[in-house]
Amino acid sequence: xxxxxxxxxxxxxxxxxxxxxxxxxxxxxxxxxxxxxxxxxxxxxxxxxxxxxxxxxxxxxxxxxxxxxxxxxxxxxxxxxxxxxxxxxxxxxxxxxxxxxxxxxxxxxxxxxxxxxxxxxxxxxxxxxxxxxxxxxxxxxxxxxxxxxxxxxxxxxxxxxxxxxxxxxxxxxxxxxxxxxxxxxxxxxxxxxxxxxxxxxxxxxxxxxxxxxxxxxxxxxxxxxxxxxxxxxxxxxxxxxxxxxxxxxxxxxxxxxxxxxxxxxxxxxxxxxxxxxxxxxxxxxxxxxxxxxxxxxxxxxxxxxxxxxxxxxxxxxxxxxxxxxxxxxxxxxxxxxxxxxxxxxxxxxxxxxxxxxxxxxxxxxxxxxxxxxxxxxxxxxxxxxxxxxxxxxxxxxxxxxxxxxxxxxxxxxxxxxxxxxxxxxxxxxxxxxxxxxxxxxxxxxxxxxxxxxxxxxxxxxxxxxxxxxxxxxxxxxxxxxxxxxxxxxxxxxxxxxxxxxxxxxxxxxxxxxxxxxxxxxxxxxxxxxxxxxxxxxxxxxxxxxxxxxxxxxxxxxxxxxxxxxxxxxxxxxxxxxxxxxxxxxxxxxxxxxxxxxxxxxxxxxxxxxxxxxxxxxxxxxxxxxxxxxxxxxxxxxxxxxxxxxxxxxxxxxxxxxxxxxxxxxxxxxxxxxxxxxxxxxxxxxxxxxxxxxxxxxxxxxxxxxxxxxxxxxxxxxxxxxxxxxxxxxxxxxxxxxxxxxxxxxxxxxxxxxxxxxxxxxxxxxxxxxxxxxxxxxxxxxxxxxxxxxxxxxxxxxxxxxxxxxxxxxxxxxxxxxxxxxxxxxxxxxxxxxxxxxxxxxxxxxxxxxxxxxxxxxxxxxxxxxxxxxxxxxxxxxxxxxxxxxxxxxx
Numbered sequence: 001x002x003x004x005x006x007x008x009x010x011x012x013x014x015x016x017x018x019x020x021x022x023x024x025x026x027x028x029x030x031x032x033x034x035x036x037x038x039x040x041x042x043x044x045x046x047x048x049x050x051x052x053x054x055x056x057x058x059x060x061x062x063x064x065x066x067x068x069x070x071x072x073x074x075x076x077x078x079x080x081x082x083x084x085x086x087x088x089x090x091x092x093x094x095x096x097x098x099x100x101x102x103x104x105x106x107x108x109x110x111x112x113x114x115x116x117x118x119x120x121x122x123x124x125x126x127x128x129x130x131x132x133x134x135x136x137x138x139x140x141x142x143x144x145x146x147x148x149x150x151x152x153x154x155x156x157x158x159x160x161x162x163x164x165x166x167x168x169x170x171x172x173x174x175x176x177x178x179x180x181x182x183x184x185x186x187x188x189x190x191x192x193x194x195x196x197x198x199x200x201x202x203x204x205x206x207x208x209x210x211x212x213x214x215x216x217x218x219x220x221x222x223x224x225x226x227x228x229x230x231x232x233x234x235x236x237x238x239x240x241x242x243x244x245x246x247x248x249x250x251x252x253x254x255x256x257x258x259x260x261x262x263x264x265x266x267x268x269x270x271x272x273x274x275x276x277x278x279x280x281x282x283x284x285x286x287x288x289x290x291x292x293x294x295x296x297x298x299x300x301x302x303x304x305x306x307x308x309x310x311x312x313x314x315x316x317x318x319x320x321x322x323x324x325x326x327x328x329x330x331x332x333x334x335x336x337x338x339x340x341x342x343x344x345x346x347x348x349x350x351x352x353x354x355x356x357x358x359x360x361x362x363x364x365x366x367x368x369x370x371x372x373x374x375x376x377x378x379x380x381x382x383x384x385x386x387x388x389x390x391x392x393x394x395x396x397x398x399x400x401x402x403x404x405x406x407x408x409x410x411x412x413x414x415x416x417x418x419x420x421x422x423x424x425x426x427x428x429x430x431x432x433x434x435x436x437x438x439x440x441x442x443x444x445x446x447x448x449x450x451x452x453x454x455x456x457x458x459x460x461x462x463x464x465x466x467x468x469x470x471x472x473x474x475x476x477x478x479x480x481x482x483x484x485x486x487x488x489x490x491x492x493x494x495x496x497x498x499x500x501x502x503x504x505x506x507x508x509x510x511x512x513x514x515x516x517x518x519x520x521x522x523x524x525x526x527x528x529x530x531x532x533x534x535x536x537x538x539x540x541x542x543x544x545x546x547x548x549x550x551x552x553x554x555x556x557x558x559x560x561x562x563x564x565x566x567x568x569x570x571x572x573x574x575x576x577x578x579x580x581x582x583x584x585x586x587x588x589x590x591x592x593x594x595x596x597x598x599x600x601x602x603x604x605x606x607x608x609x610x611x612x613x614x615x616x617x618x619x620x621x622x623x624x625x626x627x628x629x630x631x632x633x634x635x636x637x638x639x640x641x642x643x644x645x646x647x648x649x650x651x652x653x654x655x656x657x658x659x660x661x662x663x664x665x666x667x668x669x670x671x672x673x674x675x676x677x678x679x680x681x682x683x684x685x686x687x688x689x690x691x692x693x694x695x696x697x698x699x700x701x702x703x704x705x706x707x708x709x710x711x712x713x714x715x716x717x718x719x720x721x722x723x724x725x726x727x728x729x730x731x732x733x734x735x736x737x738x739x740x741x742x743x744x745x746x747x748x749x750x751x752x753x754x755x756x757x758x759x760x761x762x763x764x765x766x767x768x769x770x771x772x773x774x775x776x777x778x779x780x781x782x783x784x785x786x787x788x789x790x791x792x793x794x795x796x797x798x799x800x801x802x803x804x805x806x807x808x809x810x811x812x813x814x815x816x817x818x819x820x821x822x823x824x825x826x827x828x829x830x831x832x833x834x835x836x837x838x839x840x841x842x843x844x845x846x847x848x849x850x851x852x853x854x855x856x857x858x859x860x861x862x863x864x865x866x867x868x869x870x871x872x873x874x875x876x877x878x879x880x881x882x883x884x885x886x887x888x889x890x
Contacts, residue, residue, distance in 0.1 A: 024068040026093060028100035030058050030081050037062020038104060041083035045093075048076045068096065120720050123153075123665040125610065130202040130665060138194050139768050141801040141809055141837075143238070143887075145197050145225065146189030151760045151770075152200060153716045153725045154663070154670035159313050161186040162284045163223065165202050166661050167672045167714045167729075171220040171285060172208070176227050179208070179389070180263050180330045180340065183285040187326060188225070190280060191254055191265055193238050193889070196231035200224075205567070210336075210393050211439060211447065215501070215508045217560045217569040219602060219614075227258040237890035244883035248273050255890075263330045270323040274852070274878050276314040277324040281344055281383065293453055294516060294552075296625045298489040301524075302461045303637045304412040304425050305373050307356045307873045310862045316815075316831060316853075317860065317877040322348040336392045342385040350377045353876035360690050360869055361789070362741060367690045369639070374413040381406050396439040404431040416469070416638060423638065425463040432456045449499035449512070460488040465638055468528075473694055474538050475528055482529035483538075485635045489626065492519040497554075510558035518550040520626045524634050541643070544632040546583040552576070567604040573597070579623065579648065586631040592648065596621040611662040617655070624649030628699065639694045646684040646701040653680045668718030668725075678708045687740040706737045724761035730754070750780045766803040772796070789870060791863060792820040807839035807846075821863045824872060830855055845888035856880040 030041045043064045045054030053072050058064045066079065077093035079100050086104040093100070121136035138148045150157040156164045163170045163185070173185035181187050206222040207213045235257055242250035254267035269277055283289075290297055310317050326344040333339055351374075358369040387400040405428075412423040433455040441447050468480035497514025526542035529535050537543055554575035561568040575598070580591040600618040607613055633643045659674035685704040689696040710733040718725045731754045739746045758772040773796045781788035799813035812834045819827040835850035861874040 024070075024096050026066045026068065026079060026096060026100055028064060028066075028079070028102065030062045030064065030083070030102045030104060032086070032104055033106070035103075038083055038086070041081055041086075041104075044080040044082075046078045046080055047073055121668065121718060123668060125663075125665040128204040128206070130204075130663075132200040132202070134194060134197045134200060139762070139801070140803055141768065141811055142194045144190055145192045145194045145200075146186075148194045148197075149189060149200060149223075151725060153668045153718045153727075155202075155716075156714075156727070160282060160284075161189060161279060163189075165204075165221050165223075166663070166670050166716075167674065167712060168221050169284065170223050171206065172222045174222060174224040175263055176232075176258055176260070177224060178263050178330055178332070178338065180265065180328055181342070183283050183289075184281055184342075185223075185284070186280050186282055187265055187328060191238075191267060192225070192256065193236065196228055196236055196258065197225050198228045199226040201226060208391075209396050209439070210391050211396055211441060212501075214562050215503045215560065216510070217562050217567050217602075217604075219569075219604070231258050232260065235890055238887060239890070240885050240887040242273075242883050242885035244273070244881055246881060248881050248883055250275075250883060250885060261332045265328045266326065268323075268325050272321045273881070273883060274315045274318045274320060275322075276318055276320065277322045277346055277348065278379075278381070279314065280324065280326065281346065281381070293495055295455070295493055295495065295518075297455075297457070297493075298459070298491055298520070298625070298627065300427060300459065300461065301487045301489070301627070301634065301636060302425060302427070302463045302485060304375055304410050304423050304463070305356075305371070305414070305637060307354050307371075307373065307875075309352075310860055310873065310875050310877075312817075312860060312862075312877075313815075317875055319351040319878060320348055321350075322346070336390060338387075338389045338391075340385075340387040340389065342383070342387075344381070344383045346379070346381040348377075348379050350379070351375060352377075354873055356871060356873045358869065358871045360741065362690075362744065362746075370417055372415040376411045377408065378410075379406065379408045394441040396437070398435075398437050400435045402431075402433045402435075404429065414465075414638060419469070421465050421467065421469050421638070423463060423465050425461070427459065427461045429459045430457065445503055447499075447501040447503070449497075449501065451499070451514070452496045453494060455493045456491070458488065458490045460486070462486050463635075466529075469638060470694060480528050480530050481533070483526070483635070484529065484535075485524070485526050487522070487524045487634060489520055489522050493517070506561060506563070508560040508562070510560070511556070512558075513555045515554070516550075516552045518548070520548040522546040522548065522626050522630055524630070524632060526633060526635055539633075540585075541631070542633050543585060544583060544630045544634070545585060546581060546588070546626060546630050548581045548626040548629075549579070551578045565606050567606075569602045571600045573599075577623065581626065581629055581648075583631060588629075588631060590629075590647070594621070594623065594650075608662075610664060611660070614657075614659045614661070616657045618653075620653045620655075622651040622653060624651075633696075641694055641696045643697070644699040646699045649682055649684055649699070651680055651682045653678065668716075668720075670716040671714070673711075673713040675711045676709075678706075678710075680706045680708075682706075685738060685740055687743070689743075690741060700740065702740075704738060706735065708736075709734045722761060724759055727756075727758040729756045746782050748780060748782045750778065753777045768801045770797075770799045772798075790822055793863075794818040807841055809837045809839075811835050811837075819861075819863050821870070824863065827861050827863065829857060829860060831857060843888065845886065848885045848887065850883050850885070851880065852883070853878065853880045 030038045032038055039058055039060045039062060041058045043056050043058065043066055044052050045066050045068065047053045053069055054066050056064050056066050078090055079093060080088065080090045081102045081104065082088045083104065085106060087107040089102045089104060091100055122133065124131040132152050134148055137151050142148050149155060149163065154166050172179060172183060173181065173188055175188060201224040203222045203224060205218055206220045207216065207218040235255060237255050239254065240250065240252040250271040250273050252267065252269045257264045324344060324346040328342045330338055330340045353374050355372040360367040382405040384403045385400060388398065390397040408427040410425040414421050414423055433453065436452045438450045439447055462484065464482055464484045466482040468475065469483055471477055471479050474483060495514065495516040497512045499510060499512035502509040522544050524544040526538045527535050528538055552575055554573060556571060556573035559570045575596050577594045577596065582589040598620045602616040605613045628649045629644055631644060633641050636642050655676065655678045657674060657676040659672065662671040682704040683701065684699050685702045687698055687700045712729070712731040714729045716725065716727040733752045735750045737748055739748060754774065754776045756772065756774040761769050763769050773794065776793045778791040779788060796816040799811065801809065801811040803809055814830065814832040817829040832854040833850065833852045834854060835848055837846050837848040839846040856879045858877060858879045859874060860877050861872060864871045
């Protein structure tokens with residue numbers, strides 16, 4: 001018990017000492033200006049030198065009791081009260097018995113600005129839309145938005161400007177949500193300054209018609225450019241004037257507006273610096289548009305030669321003197337109602353100089369051609385489009401009128417197998433069309449649709465060759481003065497239907513019935529002008545006067561399931577077709593009737609938030625065109641004589657495809673893989689008779705099968721650690737087909753493989769680097785020929801830019817081309833360009849000095865391999881030149 005008493009006694013002693021030490025205290029209250037107690041306010045007791053010797057906090061009523069240490073100096077004591085949101089208050093202690101009450105006044109505390117910086121690019125995904133922040137991927141060297149788009153992860157841009165996302169071409173490019181340009185979006189990507197664009201948006205499963213959204217499945221991918229606020233308030237312009245040596249000029253004068261109610265891209269461009277202005281007005285989806293109309297539109301029949309263009313970017317080989325005025329304006333009259341006008345006129349003078357060597361490998365012989373041409377073209381293009389678009393939740397109407405006129409005159413000095421001749425080719429096209437589409441919603445929520453498309457086109461073509469070419473073939477070995485080929489295929493076409501859609505909670509049913517009509521006449525004449533200026537046909541079989549009529553009545557049922565996990569689209573079209581054609585010159589008068597069923601189905605399975613599988617199948621019956629049944633010979637180019645000796649071509653095509661697309665927006669990773677198989681069966685096959693002077697082609701009635709397998713894979717990833725976008729792709733295609741040449745059936749198997757890699761990197765805040773490489777290999781083999789042919793090609797492109805100061809920029813770029821083919825020597829070419837730009841910030845202008853083709857490469861040779869045909873073409877291309885440009889911004 002004594003052991004327990006000792007610690008108890010010690011405890012009591014300490015407590016007595018503690019109580020004696022704090023025998024005095026200060027009491028008081030802390031309230032706000034309204035007298036309400038402030039809880040948890042800090043109360044400090046300060047001695048001399050502002051030393052804190054005591055501390056407490058107020059209770060929930062604002063009261064406090066502050067004990068005073070016994071050993072504390074009782075002079076110069078102060079009570080200090082502080083609390084967040086109130087001004088600090090201090091009172092001196094004069095008495096220990098009186099209360100110290102504080103009435104606090106409110107204080108506004110301004111926190112110091114904190115800036116959080118994160119230079120890592122970020123993508124924002126919301127629904128089917130993906131946002132790229134332009135500032136994350138641009139640098140001061142970029143001038144237009146197209147320079148930035150080609151650097152975005154997951155997006156690729158072809159050399160003609162066609163944009164693809166994760167391997168799929170885009171359907172449209174919108175500006176602030178408005179369709180100003182349809183699929184001629186090169187106008188925007190080559191004109192809009194990148195500095196006025198806030199975001200580039202990728203819209204998957206894009207349905208442009210509001211009343212069909214979430215009702216009818218769409219597989220389209222579209223881009224939308226969202227503009228910065230400043231760009232919406234004022235006129236935007238980036239004007240450039242330039243001159244250089246030898247004898248170079250350049251001008252780009254533009255005015256743009258991106259307001260909510262009015263959008264415009266208007267410009268005037270002229271140059272002779274190899275920049276192809278026709279590339280601005282390319283319609284990237286024109287072929288798919290005609291396929292949707294089921295319109296087999298006649299193309300140009302005649303040409304000056306056979307070489308075509310080299311496989312280089314057009315600015316490497318084009319000799320031009322071009323000018324274009326392009327006016328594109330859209331007005332939002334009121335909500336969801338738009339008027340649009342697009343007008344462009346292009347004039348150019350182009351020249352091309354080349355030599356070509358061709359070989360045709362036959363089982364028992366090799367046929368060779370040698371030719372040299374000096375060509376000059378003068379194309380004029382005039383395009384007018386006027387449109388009305390009303391796109392509401394319950395109502396849709398669009399009407400587009402398009403008028404195109406093209407005048408093309410070409411001249412050619414030709415040496416064919418040692419024989420010199422001159423050619424003149426005149427080709428004039430007039431094309432008028434109107435497309436009307438109307439939809440309305442009933443009270444039942446069902447939708448009625450009325451559609452009509454009408455087109456009229458003519459294209460008279462005339463080509464003359466003099467002096468007399470191949471008199472042994474065309475004039476019984478008698479010399480003559482001139483050979484003239486004329487062709488014209490005037491066409492009327494219309495497609496009209498009435499549709500009815502029944503939207504449901506899970507499925508939308510669509511039904512339509514309509515008709516289409518096509519009326520054409522193919523007139524051609526191959527005539528001779530004799531030395532005495534008299535004219536006559538080359539032969540009785542050198543003329544065509546073929547009338548053609550194609551009538552179709554069709555009905556179609558469609559079913560769409562636009563679910564979140566599964567998206568399904570089924571189309572079941574049934575059509576009855578009647579075709580009749582006749583030509584009295586050959587006692588030709590035929591008619592046929594066909595009933596076709598062309599089902600197609602597409603399935604999309606959303607296997608994850610950002611990845612999906614896609615499966616498609618299509619069976620299609622196709623029938624030939626008027627150009628498949630003319631019996632009279634047409635000299636398409638100076639050595640290709642075409643005619644037909646078979647019934648109308650009928651094709652049955654089956655296509656199946658499977659794909660997988662993966663996306664991880666937060667890590668900027670994109671991946672896609674696709675496989676496809678196509679089998680086509682036709683009722684005829686082309687047969688060629690090839691001699692040392694001319695190639696004659698006719699169509700024969702034999703069964704013809706073509707099988708094609710293809711696979712592609714694409715990948716794109718942004719590496720944050722090294723600020724680099726890596727991209728890559730693989731593709732393979734195998735095609736099996738038959739050819740008949742010189743009465744010998746030649747089965748061919750052609751395998752094409754391709755691989756590409758790329759990197760876009762910001763080495764530092766001052767240095768940017770870009771590299772791309774593409775490898776292609778083509779192997780062609782026939783069981784009828786002992787040897788096979790192999791063609792390989794490697795293209796490398798690189799560029800580096802350096803920001804010396806805030807207003808001084810340098811850039812250097814280069815292309816390297818390597819070609820290997822078994823029958824000839826390896827070909828290697830190197831091109832390089834350089835520029836320096838100085839920015840005048842005070843006047844919002846810059847001066848640029850550039851040099852193109854630094855190595856002054858003036859000739860380029862290209863190799864081509866197709867089945868048993870090998871060609872080697874050599875082109876004269878523009879040499880080195882210098883250009884100084886002044887650019888100022890409105």
